[in-house]
Amino acid sequence: MLADVIEHLACPVCRGDLVLSGGTARCANGHGFDVARQGYVSLRTGSAPAGTADTPAMVEARARFLGAGHFAPVAERLREVAGTAGVVLDAGAGTGHYLAAALGPDAVGIALDISKHALKRAARAHPRIGAVVADVWRPLPVKDGRAGVLLNVFAPRNGPEFARVLAPGGTLAVVTPTSRHLEPLVGELGLLSVGEDKERRLGETLAGRFAEAGHMIEEYEIMLGHEDVEAAVGMGPSAWHTDPVARKIEIARLPGVLAVNVSCRISMFRKIT
Template identity: 50%
Template sequence: MHPAVITHLRCPVCRESLSPAERALRCGNGHSFDIARQGYVDLTAGRPAHTGDTAEMVQARSALLAAGHFEPLASAIAAEATAEGLVVEVGAGTAYYLARCVGQTEHAGIAVDTSKAALRRAARAGERIGAIRADIWQGLPIADGAAAVILDVFAPRSGAEFARVLRPGGRLVVATPAEGHLAELVDALGLIRVDPAKRERLHKSLDEWFVQAAQRRVRAPLALSRADAHALVGMGPSAWHTEPAAIARALDAMTEPIAATLDVDLTAWQRRESRA
């Protein structure tokens, strides 16, 4: 793991700094955390509330992203991630968006997820990217004010933890599905629909700690193969609530390319520097 990553990490037990020691990270109080042979380190303090995406979901996500269908979103996120310094992505998955942001700078990145399958891939996303297993609801094992940019792409949000980890003048970039996101597939396959109250939930989770600085809509038409469409279903929340065989039968009846729409709300936020 790159030294530029380790310097920002903290022991999840006592919050002391961590140092490398024989395929592990160790704090001054003797707490030790093995670095997996795949390159990530487990910094959970107890069992995470959710174990994250399965290996099948991660494979589907990796295949879909590699096909370039979410490139417009990756470009928009990179354009918003303008602060210079450490980039942290929470719920990073394979670190696709993080790698895009880190790749345009000389700074380090930290991919945070609870899925071991995702972290195995995130650890290979770039030389200056470190992958750590951590649960945002238990607290991030990252130093106060360490991050210049925090990315949250279709992931859980903790305003309090984001505000603690983000430095003054830093930028929080959040991507949430808009009402038209993948609507064609949602209608045809009976997938989970976007919560109509998502905007209210977003502000409720962040407004106490952050001020919204920018907002844009990212929309692009998608022309999918059946494999791409199957991957889209398999990588998201609908994977937990659909029958793969039924989805496959429905997709087999469709003519390629299968039309869908990428439709995402992208917001950028700054910390409230003074709170009543």
């Protein structure tokens, strides 16, 4: 709930403390932000469109696919990384699936995402998650040094802001796909592929603020039917670049059950002080 994390949040206008009062998050300078009936609050400023925020259809596909346990080993690795951290922040949290899995018995979670549709689910993914609409590319509505662990799973990265909100000695855990992720679906359906230089670009976005403390490759095979394949495609960036009708036709041509590779790199970083 927002009440569990409000002390760690900052007014996006003046950076002042926020308190909850009558269904509104307010600061001492009079800036107020209404809490939606689904339990999330928007601390996103500006009037620019949300760009590639997850749509309701993408959120439904993501919830269906993750709920089936296809990425459960990845979530388990993140639980191990989070350990006993008191505050876990997920930048680009989506439905809150990974954040909920990572929280220890005494931890609270802050789910940041630009999609209000995703945060409707994140707000109820765990009783100690506070869901906040925010743009990862802009200053985050979180106070300095509050997160013991910061998760970034298949999401954009803002190196300067991640360093600001991460506590001294904290861990940034970044999950990125390898070039083998979701094969043979990528080739069979013409999905977006992972660039050869993805690891180099990851290092560049965090250079000067973070040092890699280790990494692991989580790779295994899952068996997917047509509905699972449709959810896998519909929840990711390829959903923006494929026609739903054409996608159904292409998926119908696949074998009834297909062996698909899950391959992710989980990189741990420490903030450079």
